Amino acid sequence: MLEDGGGDDLYHAYFGISQGCGYDTGIGYLVDHDGNDFYTSNTISQGVGYEKGFGILSDFGGDDHYSAHTGCQGYSYPSRNETFPGIGILSNMGGNTDVFSEEVNDDTLRYKTNAGVLMNKCSGK
Ligand SMILES: [Ca+2]
Ligand SMILES: [Ca+2]
Ligand SMILES: [Ca+2]
16 A cells, blocks of 8 residues: 655556556555546556556546556456456546546546546536
């Protein structure tokens, strides 16, 4: 678990499997309470469940930028040898100009295959 109280932060992962990634039945949780933050990674990051893991990235304020490859940002991968999926959630609460790797409208709740969820709630200021 990684928790940050506020401020403008840069979260950079050179490879991935980070920033709210639950891997191999584990739990990964990144919570950032405020600030204009920049999240950048490569793969399996930013609210991802992988091999039955539970991953959450929760950001509660500010205009944020999320950058990662496909299969990230509220995504869950099916297990290779079991039917039980992981769970991946990216929750962006607040901000007016948040940017994601894919086009995401304001006030959107997007369900993805295999229990992935991307939630984008803007401040409406
Ligand atoms: Ca922050
Ligand atoms: Ca933020
Ligand atoms: Ca935000």
